Amino acid sequence: MLIDIHTHKPSQYKSIKSLHFPNEYENLSDASTAISIGIHPWWAEVEHSEKFEKLFEQGVPPSVVAIGECGIDRVRGAAIEVQKTIFHRQVQLASTFNLPVIVHQVKGISDVLHEIKQFPYTVFVFHGYLGNPEQTLQLLKHNVFFSFGEGLIDYPGKYQKIIDLIPVEKILFETDNGQSNLKSIFQAYTQLKSREANEVELIVEKSACRIFNLESYGMG
Numbered sequence: 677m678l679i680d681i682h683t684h685k686p687s688q689y690k691s692i693k694s695l696h697f698p699n700e701y702e703n704l705s706d707a708s709t710a711i712s713i714g715i716h717p718w719w720a721e722v723e724h725s726e727k728f729e730k731l732f733e734q735g736v737p738p739s740v741v742a743i744g745e746c747g748i749d750r751v752r753g754a755a756i757e758v759q760k761t762i763f764h765r766q767v768q769l770a771s772t773f774n775l776p777v778i779v780h781q782v783k784g785i786s787d788v789l790h791e792i793k794q795f796p797y798t799v800f801v802f803h804g805y806l807g808n809p810e811q812t813l814q815l816l817k818h819n820v821f822f823s824f825g826e827g828l829i830d831y832p833g834k835y836q837k838i839i840d841l842i843p844v845e846k847i848l849f850e851t852d853n854g855q856s857n858l859k860s861i862f863q864a865y866t867q868l869k870s871r872e873a874n875e876v877e878l879i880v881e882k883s884a885c886r887i888f889n890l891e892s893y894g895m896g
């Protein structure tokens with residue numbers, strides 16, 4: 677079974693819906709699907725962080741299986757020091773509640789690595805991943821997973837090297853805000869990796885269920 681681990685849209689697949697805090701917070705109450713919630717670096721504000729932490733005062737809110745997307749964007753968004761603080765606080769929260777973190781990063785891999793090293797037991801999922809081979813090798817030493825989206829279809833050439841480097845056991849798939857179907861993204865991957873589709877599907881499903889603890893959503 678294919679699982680869409682990061683989408684902002686209704687999905688025909690089993691999926692994890694990503695909500696931005698605080699704007700989409702009200703959607704949390706009528707959640708019938710698994711959810712990730714976080715403060716995006718584009719809209720990072722300290723007061724949002726305080727409110728966000730209050731959400732977890734009674735424990736993990738229902739349906740929440742991950743924190744994010746959150747992270748570091750050095751091209752766009754709040755001042756970098758604010759982004760770092762807000763990201764750190766969310767990682768801390770994830771660590772406290774043993775939740776994985778869905779990471780958005782643009783030119784911020786070293787900032788994210790700084791957090792990864794501080795929280796070796798927390799799982800970090802890089803969404804829409806596209807890094808160079810050196811960065812990828814560095815990340816592979818840690819508790820990190822790599823989620824691929826429609827970039828695989830649009831620019832397969834950019835991905836070949838990192839697809840070769842990353843074991844199937846460390847990858848996931850997502851549609852994010854894009855137009856592409858999850859199945860097409862998956863097929864683009866199996867072609868680049870030259871691996872048998874059924875085998876890949878099974879491995880990736882297992883990883884997703886384990887990382888996000890999805891059994892209770894009928895996905896395990």
Ligand SMILES: [Zn+2]
Pocket residue numbers: 682684694745852853
């Ligand atoms: Zn997203």
